[in-house]
Amino acid sequence: MITRNVVKKNYYSDSVTLMLLSSKIGKMAGVKEAAVMMATDHNKELLTRSGLLLPEGRTATPNDMIIAVTAEDEKSAEAVLQAVEEYFAEEGKSQAGSDEEMVTTKTQATALRLLPGANLALISVPGRYAAHEARKALDNNLHVFLFSDNVTLEEEKELKEKAAAKGLLMMGPDCGTAIINGVGLGFANAVKRGSIGLVAAAGTGLQEVTCLIDKLGGGISQALGTGGRDVKAAIGGSMMLMGLRALAADPATRVIVLISKPPEEAVLDRLTEAIKAIDKPVVTCFLGARVDVAGEKVYPVRTLQEAALKAVELSGMAADRAASYFMSDNLLQQTAAAEAARFGGQQKYLRGLYSGGTLCSEAIFLLEPLLGSVYSNVALDPEYLLPDPETSKGHTLIDMGEDYFTDGRPHPMIDPGYRVERLRREALDPETAVILLDVLIGYGSHADPAGALVPAIREAKEAAAAAGRYLSVVASVCGTPADPQGLEQQEEKLREAGVIVMPSNAQASLLAAAIITSCASTR
Amino acid sequence: MSSPNDLFNQPLAVINIGLKIFAEALQAQAVPCVHVDWRPPAGGNPDLLAVLARLNS
Numbered sequence: 001m002i003t004r005n006v007v008k009k010n011y012y013s014d015s016v017t018l019m020l021l022s023s024k025i026g027k028m029a030g031v032k033e034a035a036v037m038m039a040t041d042h043n044k045e046l047l048t049r050s051g052l053l054l055p056e057g058r059t060a061t062p063n064d065m066i067i068a069v070t071a072e073d074e075k076s077a078e079a080v081l082q083a084v085e086e087y088f089a090e091e092g093k094s095q096a097g098s099d100e101e102m103v104t105t106k107t108q109a110t111a112l113r114l115l116p117g118a119n120l121a122l123i124s125v126p127g128r129y130a131a132h133e134a135r136k137a138l139d140n141n142l143h144v145f146l147f148s149d150n151v152t153l154e155e156e157k158e159l160k161e162k163a164a165a166k167g168l169l170m171m172g173p174d175c176g177t178a179i180i181n182g183v184g185l186g187f188a189n190a191v192k193r194g195s196i197g198l199v200a201a202a203g204t205g206l207q208e209v210t211c212l213i214d215k216l217g218g219g220i221s222q223a224l225g226t227g228g229r230d231v232k233a234a235i236g237g238s239m240m241l242m243g244l245r246a247l248a249a250d251p252a253t254r255v256i257v258l259i260s261k262p263p264e265e266a267v268l269d270r271l272t273e274a275i276k277a278i279d280k281p282v283v284t285c286f287l288g289a290r291v292d293v294a295g296e297k298v299y300p301v302r303t304l305q306e307a308a309l310k311a312v313e314l315s316g317m318a319a320d321r322a323a324s325y326f327m328s329d330n331l332l333q334q335t336a337a338a339e340a341a342r343f344g345g346q347q348k349y350l351r352g353l354y355s356g357g358t359l360c361s362e363a364i365f366l367l368e369p370l371l372g373s374v375y376s377n378v379a380l381d382p383e384y385l386l387p388d389p390e391t392s393k394g395h396t397l398i399d400m401g402e403d404y405f406t407d408g409r410p411h412p413m414i415d416p417g418y419r420v421e422r423l424r425r426e427a428l429d430p431e432t433a434v435i436l437l438d439v440l441i442g443y444g445s446h447a448d449p450a451g452a453l454v455p456a457i458r459e460a461k462e463a464a465a466a467a468g469r470y471l472s473v474v475a476s477v478c479g480t481p482a483d484p485q486g487l488e489q490q491e492e493k494l495r496e497a498g499v500i501v502m503p504s505n506a507q508a509s510l511l512a513a514a515i516i517t518s519c520a521s522t523r
Numbered sequence: 524m525s526s527p528n529d530l531f532n533q534p535l536a537v538i539n540i541g542l543k544i545f546a547e548a549l550q551a552q553a554v555p556c557v558h559v560d561w562r563p564p565a566g567g568n569p570d571l572l573a574v575l576a577r578l579n580s
Contacts, residue, residue, distance in 0.1 A: 062567030
């Protein structure tokens, strides 16, 4: 084995670009491990842990880029270094060639001069610099969508107070999704416009509900994100309250949906008060808890699917027409029994591998009462918190977008590589019966997530068959026909690989549970 | 004083600061957008940054 480090002085590229590049070079012939990173202290620590950092890399500064590789031989290492150089040379060329299409500049101030009608800033710089950029944007009277995480609670509070005083939206930090005037920001889907307005402290929750509304024939007026910490007492639900008031005053919005993890009590009181003052139906979905907000026009629901169904009903669609989109209970049970009949003797566990955090929470919430114990890296109950996120235990649901998995690695919505690896591992476990997956498409997501999963699914099913087992794979695709990846195309790819594709994450979870319980009852 | 409701009545025009994938997504949706090819201020040097922050305040 040979390890090489090359330091590119004063060379910068964003973390997503570098993580995707790292993932690509890591798969080259003869390569054991490889990474391209900005030489921040944290990244150097990550490189040290994987044995990739040499003394020459240690001297690099945060303004430098490190290319690090461990390979079987000099030739393989050299090929990686060359591939990285070629990548940046190519990127330089394509940037120079696409100037006409994408106007690019160096500072926010110049950008404002180039786009005098700008009304929103989408900020995704590293966390420690994010508040500074957001502050500048608010000073320039821009509404803000702040994707960056690792912003302190104090900074969030300050930014939200500043925004509120100016009547500006401050969506985030850690805001994954919004749809404003039909435009998707961050990770969002191409949904039809309509009369349902949403405000959510849960990124993939907002994606699932807007997509289900679209699939059920409804449409979206506005979908606002707040960032997950907005409902903490320290922030006081500031953006959630502003969003509710804006949707209440918006003539295009006839029904409002609120999605969040259970807020802290003081925040819930403020939200309840605001909701009661709204003269429009409000559907409330506090995932993971039964929080009943009293009020004549308030409709508390428990899951993302119920939120979408209730919203389209309230917007005027016949309930039975909307409900017919989902699989009937009868068919679900029959499908489960047919799958369960094919298992080998030892197979009994469900393993869910999620890229969407809120989708994972919805699945945990639905499965716990059905399966008894469900272990997870994001379990609320410490008893069911996995001691090691890399190792499943009993029935396990993993949120692979959680910080542990995304430290130095791309989010699974952008690059499914590590999820594919985990899927292979889970399939080798003779006790695994069902694999449960979410597939998120839309703007910002991987160009073909189903296509990336399918080879591993096929291999896993074949390996299980060769060992006298049957591996059941259940999935749902969060997306719409108008998304760049295409909903039908993604679903079809999964079906061709033998995956049972369900209409929603909730139904995928329920089917997975029914397969497990049906299997247990026939033994 | 601005308001989110004013924004709901205007065509969106976005300044994207940071990840290029989001500017590309806006471009795919035909939204007017300027991309800021962001670099860490002070070359990412924490000591220099602290000095700059003091000067700015």
